[in-house]
Amino acid sequence: MLTWEFSAQDLARTRFAHSPLCELVTSVEVLKDPGRRAVHLPWVRQARDRLADVSWELLSQLVPLPTVYVPDFLTPVPAGSSPTLDEQLADLAALEPAAVRRDLARIDGEPPPLVAEFARDPETGTARLVGELRAYWQAAIAPHRARIDRLVEGEILRRARQMAADGPAGLFTDLHPSVSWERDLLRIGHRHFDAQRRLDGERGLVLVPTVFAWPGVFSQLNPPWQPGLVYPPRGVATLWETDGGAIPEGLARVLGRARARLLAELAAPATTTELAARTGLSAPTVSHHLHALHDAGLAARHRTGRTVLYLRTAAAELLCGER
Template sequence: MHTWEFSAQDLARTRFACSPLCEVTTSVEVLKDPGRHGVHLPWVRQARQRLSGVGWELLSQLVRLPTVYVADFLTPVPDDSTRTIEQELAGLAATDPGAVRRDLARIDGELPPLVAALEADPEAGMARLAAEIRAYWDAAIAPHWPRIQRLAEGEILRQARKMATGGPAALFADLHPQVSWQRDTLRIGHRLIDGHRRLEGERGLVLVPTTFAWPGVFSQINPPWQPGLVYPPRGVATLWESAGAAVPDGLARVIGRTRARLLAELDSPASTTELAERTGLSAPNVSHHLTALREAGLLARHRTGRTVLYRRTRAAELLLGT
């Protein structure tokens, strides 16, 4: 069990951010131990085919199982809400050699050969690592990135709504089964890590919804990084589904099967394009039905960058029985 003690200032500075590099790192764990990450098996099958002939040996050696510690430079806590893979790779390649060696010194046991070479020559090693991650990203993550990104953005909208109506305690109420909030302390049920930390009101906590973290939760606790909590967003199970969501027959008889289907698909917020891909309907048709549902008070919409995400209102959830 790891615990973080919050002050009022820590809660005020708690925020969300997304990290493509965290997705890469956690996806490597999924590839190495797919049995523990059954939800992602459709992705595993595709990724293994796409990664044929792609060299990512150093990245593989840095992400070891069981996962007790992964070098902090591979799991940086984002300093703003939206980071691109290009920005994070630029930061990775520019990591100070002393920081690289400091992180590698935290790894227990003998270093694998390529990691030992990285420790001996951090500048060359980090350039190789950045190139490997770029190739890995292009093959295994980039084809799915728009949907992964929308899932994370939808999670942030959902949690912001909960926090607005229920306060900070509601934010942590169902974040993850291993996470709980008691008075001023956040408890994280890590299997292999114990400890207690006071956040001391300086930087707050960064929550990083990460698809490939499922089913686990991970924390970043080493200075000088801002404390971070990596957890899977709601709706991960729908990401690779080809079959549609279950549609309640009674609701379908009242508002029509297509509109009931769209409501059922919105377990997590999604865009018109994504809903069209899931349902096989044309984007204009989906847009027409979403407009009707929004005018009926069953949907709300939020703009994130250039994307408009739709989410169910409380009235729609009551109709669906969720």
């Protein structure tokens, strides 16, 4: 169990960020142990085919199973809200050899051959690792980046809305079954770590919604990075679905089948175009129904650049049987 003690200043500095590198690294765990992460099986089947001709042996050895520790340079807490993979890889490439060796030294037991070689020659190993990460990303993650980003954006919007309504308790409510908030304490039920830490009042905690973290949570504790909590966003179970969510029949009798179907689909944020493709309805018809749901307080919309995302409101989630 890890317990973080917050002050008012820590809460004021707590923020969200999305990390492409963290998505990549946690996806390696999914590929190596898909049985424990069945939600991602559709992705696993595609990724294995796409990675057939990609070399990622060093990356694989750096993410062992069971995963008790992954070198911190592979899962840095983002300094900004949404760094690109290129920016994160540039930071990795610029690491001092001493920083690489420091993180590798935290690995328990005898390191695998490529990791031992990496520790002996960090500069060569870092160049190889950056190349593997880039190739892995292009093959396995990039084809799905848009839907991953939309799910994470929807998660951040939902949490911001909860905090505006209920304060810090609303921010951490139902974040994850192993996470709880009581007064000024955030408790995280890690199996392999037991400690109580106090945030320093200057940096707060960074919450990093990460699709491939499901079903677990992970903490980043080591300097120089800001403390971070990696957790799966709500709606991961819908991410790879192609058939759409189940339509609540009682709701369909009240709203009509098309609008009930759209609310079921909005368990995860989506655009009008995506909803039209999933439901078979025309884009103008979907837009008409979404406007009606928005006017009724059942669908919220948020613009990100040129994209408009729709997601269910709290009232709609209650109607759909979710809390």
